[in-house]
Amino acid sequence: xxxxxxxxVLLIIGGLFILIGSLGLLRLPDFYTRLHAPTKxxxxxLGSVLLASMVFTYKIEGYISVNELLITLFLVITAPVVAHxxxxxxxxxxxxxxxxxxxxxxxxxxxxxxxxxxxxxx
Amino acid sequence: xxxxxxxxxxxxxxxxxxxxxxxxxLSPGHILLGIVLGIxxxxxxxxxxxxxxxxxxxxxxxPYVLMVLKDIIVANIQVALLVLGPTKNIKPGxxxxxxxxxxxxxxxxxxxxxxxxxxxxxxxxxxxxxYLYVHVLHLPEDEQEIISYIKTHYEAKIKEIFGC
Numbered sequence: 001x002x003x004x005x006x007x008x009v010l011l012i013i014g015g016l017f018i019l020i021g022s023l024g025l026l027r028l029p030d031f032y033t034r035l036h037a038p039t040k041x042x043x044x045x046l047g048s049v050l051l052a053s054m055v056f057t058y059k060i061e062g063y064i065s066v067n068e069l070l071i072t073l074f075l076v077i078t079a080p081v082v083a084h085x086x087x088x089x090x091x092x093x094x095x096x097x098x099x100x101x102x103x104x105x106x107x108x109x110x111x112x113x114x115x116x117x118x119x120x121x122x
Numbered sequence: 123x124x125x126x127x128x129x130x131x132x133x134x135x136x137x138x139x140x141x142x143x144x145x146x147x148l149s150p151g152h153i154l155l156g157i158v159l160g161i162x163x164x165x166x167x168x169x170x171x172x173x174x175x176x177x178x179x180x181x182x183x184x185p186y187v188l189m190v191l192k193d194i195i196v197a198n199i200q201v202a203l204l205v206l207g208p209t210k211n212i213k214p215g216x217x218x219x220x221x222x223x224x225x226x227x228x229x230x231x232x233x234x235x236x237x238x239x240x241x242x243x244x245x246x247x248x249x250x251x252x253y254l255y256v257h258v259l260h261l262p263e264d265e266q267e268i269i270s271y272i273k274t275h276y277e278a279k280i281k282e283i284f285g286c
Binding site: 035039043044065066083088100101104107109110113114115116 | 143205252
């Protein structure tokens with residue numbers, strides 16, 4: 001009974017955060033801000049779902065499953081790389097930013113991997 | 123001699139452990155296969171490796187991982203609130219974080235940490251690893267605040283762990 005409640009609560013929290021991550025993709029104003037939603041909201045969401053899965057296999061199937069730990073490990077390694085590459089691609093394609101983005105001039109130097117002191121003339 | 127068979131001992135142990143975890147079993151067959159893979163893969167891939175600074179203080183890793191886990195949870199809640207609130211209040215921006223770390227591996231760890239934690243995504247590194255460009259979802263008025271947070275919270279600790 002207690003375990004069922006724990007599993008349910010974890011699944012609800014996980015579902016909620018994954019939903020919010022998807023909502024973020026829909027609602028945030030531009031490409032760069034949209035990058036934040038899937039890299040963050042989903043880590044906690046997926047983490048709770050995996051934790052629920054571990055509790056479930058321990059209680060119902062009767063053994064400790066460690067595959068979930070590996071999924072977490074691979075997620076933590078790959079998610080930032082994807083976000084980094086997407087941001088880089090955004091620089092090179094000169095994706096539009098929302099008007100209230102500050103320090104927009106940094107994109108120009110970042111694109112050529114320069115230092116912020118060197119101003120780039122277009 | 124031992125160096126010839128195990129050119130990368132840590133990698134051998136890691137491959138062995140990950141193999142057993144992937145198969146979720148401790149049967150003799152999988153242990154044998156894990157040992158074979160743990161010897162064969164590092165043996166074949168060692169010549170391709172670019173030398174990286176090794177971890178000088180492994181014990182410091184645990185408090186670091188715990189701190190990052192805590193920050194990930196905080197980050198999730200902060201981003202969730204920003205997403206659910208009115209989106210026109212969000213003030214994004216770019217910052218350039220000057221780096222003390224110059225080596226690739228510690229820098230990768232730092233950039234990944236920055237991406238996983240509150241409202242920041244690392245986007246680009248300047249040549250010769252001098253600046254890390256970061257996109258911030260909600261940039262406070264004083265951007266120095268975030269830069270010094272990244273430097274004292276993450277960079278200083280990574281420097282300590284890698285001893286560079």
